Amino acid sequence: MREHTKLLHGYPVIDSYTGAASIPKYQASTFNQENVFEQQDYSYTRFGNPTVTALEEGIAVLEGGEYAFAFSSGMAAISTVLLLLKAGDHMIVPLEVYGGTCQFIKDILPNYGIKATFVDFQDMVALKKAIRPTTKMIYMETPSNPLLKVTDIKAVMEIAKAYDLLTAIDNTFMTPLYQKPLEMGVDIVIESGTKFLNGHSDVVAGFVSVNDKELAETLQLYQKSFGNILGVEDAWLILRGMKTMGIRMEKSVSNATEIAEFLSHHPRVKQVYYPGLSTHDMHEIHMNQASNGGAVLSFELAGEDEVATVTKHLSIPIIAVSLGGVESIVSYPCTMSHACISEEERIKQGVTKGLLRLSCGIEDVADLLEDLESALNLLN
Numbered sequence: 077m078r079e080h081t082k083l084l085h086g087y088p089v090i091d092s093y094t095g096a097a098s099i100p101k102y103q104a105s106t107f108n109q110e111n112v113f114e115q116q117d118y119s120y121t122r123f124g125n126p127t128v129t130a131l132e133e134g135i136a137v138l139e140g141g142e143y144a145f146a147f148s149s150g151m152a153a154i155s156t157v158l159l160l161l162k163a164g165d166h167m168i169v170p171l172e173v174y175g176g177t178c179q180f181i182k183d184i185l186p187n188y189g190i191k192a193t194f195v196d197f198q199d200m201v202a203l204k205k206a207i208r209p210t211t212k213m214i215y216m217e218t219p220s221n222p223l224l225k226v227t228d229i230k231a232v233m234e235i236a237k238a239y240d241l242l243t244a245i246d247n248t249f250m251t252p253l254y255q256k257p258l259e260m261g262v263d264i265v266i267e268s269g270t271k272f273l274n275g276h277s278d279v280v281a282g283f284v285s286v287n288d289k290e291l292a293e294t295l296q297l298y299q300k301s302f303g304n305i306l307g308v309e310d311a312w313l314i315l316r317g318m319k320t321m322g323i324r325m326e327k328s329v330s331n332a333t334e335i336a337e338f339l340s341h342h343p344r345v346k347q348v349y350y351p352g353l354s355t356h357d358m359h360e361i362h363m364n365q366a367s368n369g370g371a372v373l374s375f376e377l378a379g380e381d382e383v384a385t386v387t388k389h390l391s392i393p394i395i396a397v398s399l400g401g402v403e404s405i406v407s408y409p410c411t412m413s414h415a416c417i418s419e420e421e422r423i424k425q426g427v428t429k430g431l432l433r434l435s436c437g438i439e440d441v442a443d444l445l446e447d448l449e450s451a452l453n454l455l456n
């Protein structure tokens with residue numbers, strides 16, 4: 077079965093009890109037990125719920141994995157994965173990791189005795205050098221947020237295998253439709269379901285997928301014990317959103333490709349970051365590990381004043397935190413996704429005051445291009 081068909085038929089999409097063509101919202105916290113001496117599939121929603129299970133099975137199918145777990149947010153998924161590490165353990169993280177992940181690693185993990193080294197993942201020698209006897213995990217995010225830096229997954233996996241390290245990846249930008257890290261040997265794949273998987277800017281969710289049974293059992297225990305589960309209503313909304321993910325993504329990616337091309341020729345745009353552009357420094361590596369450039373791009377203007385003018389005059393994209401909706405979303409990493417990291421850190425990462433991120437929606441591309449052009453033409 078191919079990807080778009082899988083989205084509609086590749087996992088439980090019909091209710092086995094009633095035959096309903098949409099998995100119902102099993103809006104129940106607890107389930108009547110016929111026999112107190114025997115286990116049944118569902119007993120209490122924190123341990124499992126049929127609506128959430130259908131979604132978890134769907135995510136596992138899309139990732140090409142054995143097991144998937146749904147969490148209350150992408151950060152709930154990320155923090156649960158990082159807490160698989162134990163006191164005394166060390167991990168290696170890319171310099172330009174998502175702001176919330178960076179904050180969790182810097183401000184919270186040290187309280188549990190877990191150490192991290194931030195490394196430029198374009199430099200495999202530096203990555204190798206950062207490995208210590210206590211290193212247990214390499215964490216990736218590719219393409220990264222917001223600079224769309226690409227990590228060579230295969231090269232990292234070679235190092236991880238040689239040193240017997242656990243690998244995890246934040247796959248949010250490419251989604252399981254376009255990048256399948258489990259198939260490349262990565263142990264743990266994380267998605268913020270808030271973004272493209274749901275696609276309608278109305279749910280916050282996260283997912284973790286794995287192939288290893290032992291890892292799955294630990295994740296299940298953590299999910300149950302932390303209680304950071306996804307609610308039934310939100311799971312149902314994502315099940316609905318996923319059915320149109322194929323065509324949504326196709327349109328968003330094609331819009332992103334045209335817009336990246338347009339911006340790269342505009343005289344007021346200093347730089348465009350989009351791995352689908354042949355001028356992107358890691359374009360070839362990206363296209364070897366993903367099917368296209370994705371639906372998110374960033375571009376750099378001269379500075380804060382230019383950002384103020386453009387964001388004030390854009391009329392179609394919403395100006396907001398987040399990405400991956402059917403509507404185009406412009407965000408300003410400096411004060412939004414990366415506000416929780418210090419200015420010094422932001423500058424080190426290349427998140428300048430002129431940087432804007434655009435998550436392309438499914439609008440008519442001509443309207444988006446006209447809107448961008450008229451806002452950019454106001455700049456001197």
Ligand SMILES: Cc1ncc(COP(=O)(O)O)c(C=O)c1O
Nearest residue numbers: 149150151174221248268270281
């Ligand atoms: C790449 C990436 N990973 C993780 C997250 C966190 O996801 P959530 O907001 O669902 O907790 C985000 C949020 O913007 C993100 O962009």
